[in-house]
Amino acid sequence: MSVVLRVENVYKSFGGVKALEGVSMTVNEGMILGLIGPNGAGKTTLFNVITGYYKPDKGRVELFGRDVTGWPTHKIAQLGVARTFQIPKPFPDLTVFENVLVSIKFSSRKLSEQEAAEEAKRILEFLGLDSHAHMLASQLNVALEKRLELARALARQPRLLLLDEVLAGLNPSEVAYMLEKIKRAKQEFGLTIVMIEHVMHAVMNIADRIVVLHLGKKLAEGTPEEIARDPRVIEAYLGDPKLALAFVERLSSKKR
Amino acid sequence: MASRAILWIAIAVVVIAIIGGLAWYLSRETAQETAQTPQALQPTGEKEGCVIKIGFTTSLTGKLQKESAEQLNGIKLWADEVNSKGGIKLPDGRKCTVKLVYYDDESKSARVQELYQKLITDDKVDYLISPYSSGLTAAAAAVTDGYHKVMIATGAASDSIFTKGYQYVYQLYTPASRYMTSAVDLLLELDQSNKKVALLFENSKFAKSVASATKAYLEEKGFQIVYEDYYPPGTTDFATYIAKISASGATALLGGGHFQDGFNLVKQLYSANIKSIKYVAILVAPPEPAFAELGDAAVGVIGPSQWEPGVKYSPEAAKKLGIEWYGPTVDEFVKAYKSKYGKTPGYHAAGGYAAGLVLQYVIEKAGLDTEKAKEILDNLDIMTFWGRIKFYKEADKHGLQIGHSMVLVQWQKTDGKLTKVIVYPEAAAEAKAVYPIPWSK
Amino acid sequence: MVVSPELIMGGLVSGIIIGSLYGLAALGLSIIWGVLKVVNLSHGALIALSMYLVYTLSVMYGVPLPVALLASILTGFLLGIAAYYLFVHRVLGGPELASLLSTFGFGLIILGILELAFGGIARTIPVSQHVIEVGHAPIMLVQIIGAIIAVAVAVGAYLLLYRTWFGRAVRAVVMNAEASALMGVNVVRVLALSFTLGVLFAVTAGSLLSLAYSFTPETGTKYELYSFTIVVLGGLGNPLGSLVGGIILGIAEQLTSVIVSGSWGPLVAFLILLVMLIVRPTGLFAKL
Amino acid sequence: MESILEIDNLHTGYGKIPVLWGVSLRVEKGSITALIGSNGAGKTTTLRAIVGVLPTWKGRIVFMGEDVTKTPSYLRVEKGIVLVPEGRGIFPQMTVYENLLMGAFNRRARSKIGDSLERVFNIFPRLKERLNQKAGTLSGGEQQMLAIARGLMALPKLLMVDEASLGLAPKLAIEIMELIKRIREEEGISILVVEQNVHYALNIADYAYVLETGRIRMEGPANEIAKNPEIIRAYLGMH
């Protein structure tokens, strides 16, 4: 299995506030990596370092075996990396259809106008957005906005997909819908996914491996089971080990 | 949201309606005025009634609005006088009234070209008068000359318009190259030893061209230019310029550009009280009556003027020169202007009237035949209330004014009252020039 | 011509005096830009308007000058409140273009009224022409008084912003409008008053400048363009920054005039602006 | 027991998108009430509606027996509803002292600044040492303390604290929680806390509401809620 993403000993601070302090991790092809941690742990900062919005103060980022540290964002994107934003950033004055179409046009594929439109339609259908194709992106509600965010990322046919809290603010049925789509997308598009997520059961369910960040440092890494039982994680993340263990029990029993 | 938008639309409609109404109310006056012209056009001639159309643009808006308005007053006065006498008698015996066709050019050359085109091809005017200012006249000439339409340029002092090879454009104003030369001549007359001159002109088209001509003339006359600078248009503070003039040891200052900067320059110069400077001549500002607001600071300041109500041009003077006198005397013109507009005419107004007068002369001799008119203008040498009028006829500077000359005015205090008097040339002078300027004593 | 140290001295001093007035003119733009994030393109027109207010009252109606000045400033205050609700409130938080255009429209209305009422001829207010000479440069007494008032107003504005409840509320709104609302600040009122304050500074500057120089309706344009530079130089919303920025610009302009030629003066201003925008768009001094 | 705040069937949201679908809750006088729930459940929205920076679409907010549904937010603050916002919302370029003064912006609090400062320094002695420091240069924990202290300066009758433990190391978070508890004990102020960390919240609260997708799912005494396995469902959105 080849390594898609390797982050080595990355440091990043903003005016004295240390957002990342020596974070390292490796993502293999075809896996879903969950990135969890309390708010302000540095998860989104890590995404921004990987995608080139921030240059790390120290350390390196490797994508598909190439050192991309300090590359501009668009070049990293062109390597086959797509991301969603925690606060969705659709192109508000473009329609849903146009949003996806723009993304297709700037993927590495060379498609004719007709093919691009067909492809856009396919992706909108895949995410159940076809009935909203002509709405302006600014008119969407949160749930649809998140789907559009995902649609635009998928439209790039990426090899690595970075999802930043795509489930936040969704109700349980919407969460279930999104999870389903993410799983199917992974299969259909042959994706490798890194996802930042707060909705614990989701990430526990879907991720192959989990990395826990806390105050800019990597606190733990392992399978969901391992993470759920790690007392440091429980302490940092949920507060009460007993309470956490109780739900881990439930979780395990439900899985079985 | 929508209801708010409707509210806004409603407010806007009301506001626009109010302003529209106001505009209509205010414009009524001018509308009536123009409405009078057709009445005056009633055929009074022997044979059949005819109308001669005189076209021009004027800057009702924009930066040239004020000067342009006076020029328009002058033209209107001329047209009214002509029409009240039943019109102009053509060589073929017809008597034709005059109709003024004019539009607002916003002080912009793009509009000028558009509108002169309209005047020629749409309104089919017979003769043209220029807009106010050299820049606009240059733009207009580029259109009119191609159509072989005679245009009398008034309010345009630039020399360069007349070096472009135009054949049908004639200048009434003394050109910029001679604008300040008489101020130099006067200085020579007053004090042979005053040779250190400072030049401080505005960095604008007109002032710059006056400056370069003046500079050449000064050098020719053996003056020493100890300081030379150009200030950006809109300058209000002259402290550092004055400091440098003071340090340069200049004994005379020539400069200026527009009213506002000339006004501020003199105001600050007076306050600075530079004893070494004995002679100050400023462009444009001094002939304006508003210059008197400077009070004591204005005393002794000299300025070139195209024309003043006090000029002494007369039929006798014409006779002395052996040329024809044409049109009203200076006093007649001033009186007529005063009775119509309630104020003394300045040179912009006089220039407007004179443009009409020249056209009247031409029409009387040549009727509506442009080529004949051109011939008459090329050989014209007359004197009017405006002064002598004679155009350069060779192709290299065709149409340039060579007969008319500037007068110099100086603000003087007589019996504690500030008055503007003509001090040069001697023939036209009302009083002797005060020298040196009072503050240097 | 030799540029003597004496002339340089004169340039420096007049630069400081004129610069203080530039700074005062910029202060209004700075406050509005800093607090409301609106570049007030009616700034120059407001400056011109106040000049004509002083003129109308003192010259046309013979009101004593100090009263005319105060009345002009008071009118500015009322106008500021009205202008906020008519031209600014609706475009706050929208695209820049909307606020640029609506304030520009407001400026045009003022200019139109001034053109209509007074025409293009320059007006002047007769005051004492007394000057003090520094390095040959004649510096008018009214300019010096103006500069002193400018410094006083800038310091006053500083104290207002840093030492009063209102000022703290303004700064709080700039830093975090929602948190300020949570402290019990009426945010809309603060915005409206800040705009009014900006207008107030503009008319104060205009009223003072009207005493030193003659003016036309277009006089404000130059101050507006210079104010952009000064605000970028001094930091948005920082009164002392505006003052210092104005003085820097004044000195640069006057020294250019002394050493090279006055006609290059404006270029220096725009080059300073461009360099600042690229090198340090936050200004030399901390913003509000 | 007397209630200081009563919310009845509150609906609100952002733009046209509803977030709360009829939330009703009560805060007893002198109690600590906790509002917990998963991310995006509408906890912060509820607090913002109570303090009035978000308009109420439907429903009623009664504070100390007075209907404040239509009262503008700055007047609600004056009546004593004070929110310590999520992310602290301190004024970074102001000094600690100025931040505290801003806390006492409302007219009722202004006259008692001297007393208030003394009380606040008593609870947060660390702030007194940093009085003239720019608030933006404080550490995360200190900023959170400052935010709460600033809230106290407003002389709240109801203090609402949104996500006080956010981004703090556990030790610090616990310290903050203890301070909140102490404020209730020493000042007798009614408190409504919103917490992502169930443990912290339930530990200090008397009574708790569990919010899920804009509706109250569950309520009860904090210790009972803590034991209820259903909370996991609500909090973690499990089915």
Place this chain on the structure above:
Amino acid sequence: MEAKNILRELARGRMITNITVAAIILALLTIGIGSLYSETLSYYRETLSTFMMLFSVVLGLNIILGYTGYVSFGHAVFFGIGGYTAMVLMYYYGVNVYLAMIIAALAAMAAAQAIGFIVLRLRGAYFAIATIAVLEAFRVIVSNVEYLGGSEGLQLEASYYTGYSIAGYRGQMSVHYIAYFLLLGTVTLGLLLNLYVSRSQFGAGLRAIREDEDAAEAIGINTWKFKTLAYVLSSITPALAGAIIAWKRNIVLPEEFFSLTLSIESIISVMLGGAGTVLGTVTGTAIYHTVKTIFLTSFPSLHLIIFGITIAFIAEVLPMGIIGWLRLMSTRLRFLLE
């Protein structure tokens, strides 16, 4: 909606735009040719020349302001650069106007590249102010450099025009006709450029930048390259118009060629119709030019006030412009009104 339907709608919208654009160009061409033979059309020829001068600047501005979202407040700088470059070539080297135009456009593009390098790193109001500063700086420089005529400007001799002729008109007389057709050519080029930008992948990238520069980077758009290219493209038609006008008017003056008024007029035109649409630029400029002419002639002394109210009104009530507003009203219109 089916993808096919979408494509059909798009195609229909493009056809409408194509037909409108073609009709406008044809109408202008007809009037131009007509004016060669009918004197009564001459006035319209001149009015339309003024209109096309503004329209050329608007078409350039729309690329950077409409599609890319950068409020260039001093766009007339390219009009000035074009005019002055052409004039220097004609005045000093006797270059004919056609070659001068091309060189002027190239010079403006080079200047745009250089200016863009400085100003395009700024956003929002800072960008707007910086572009004003650039414009003013150019004006000051030009009015102080003797080679460029300083404040007196440069003026061509009448003899310069002797070589030009069209349909029997020669020299000075031919200028206004030839200039009309040159302006028409510039406008056509501008419309084609705008159509290209609105339909190409490049234009899609610009729109993405306008909407959200970060998200645009994330989908692989080299935003710096794109916006620089947009700025360079936006300088072409203003520069060509500047060159033609310099030749037509035979004189260049600093304040007329580096004019803040022209910049602002073009912004208002773009805003009025709706930024970022081809039809919007046409509508906006046409309405602006007509309304202004009416205001000027009917309310000469009040036109500034009425204008101010109109501008503020647009900014507050119709910030998307007329076409933009129609597009917002329904998605169908969105495709039809490109």
